[in-house]
Amino acid sequence: FRRDARVHESTAKLVAKREASLLDLRDALSEGWPRRKAVRAALAHALELETWDSLVRRHGLSRQQAVDAMLRFVASV
Numbered sequence: 001f002r003r004d005a006r007v008h009e010s011t012a013k014l015v016a017k018r019e020a021s022l023l024d025l026r027d028a029l030s031e032g033w034p035r036r037k038a039v040r041a042a043l044a045h046a047l048e049l050e051t052w053d054s055l056v057r058r059h060g061l062s063r064q065q066a067v068d069a070m071l072r073f074v075a076s077v
Contacts, residue, residue, distance in 0.1 A: 022047050038077040046070035 006012070026043045033039040045051055055066040 035077065039074060042074040042077045046074060 022044070026040055026047060029043050030036055030040045051070070052066060055061045055069060056063060061069065
């Protein structure tokens with residue numbers, strides 16, 4: 001979708017809306033955590049579709065294993 005957003009205005013609007021929603025979710029999830037910049041970056045990475053595609057489809061983790069891995073990753077920063 002991101003690639004097509006550069007060419008199609010309607011797709012660009014949908015991508016922008018999704019990105020804004022993910023940033024809002026990231027901000028809500030990061031409240032109360034120490035070192036907010038690092039936590040916000042880790043949460044943003046955890047929310048990326050490419051992260052989930054890599055963990056689940058390419059590397060064979062179950063959804064629960066991927067969730068657990070991302071929780072440990074965020075907690076480690």
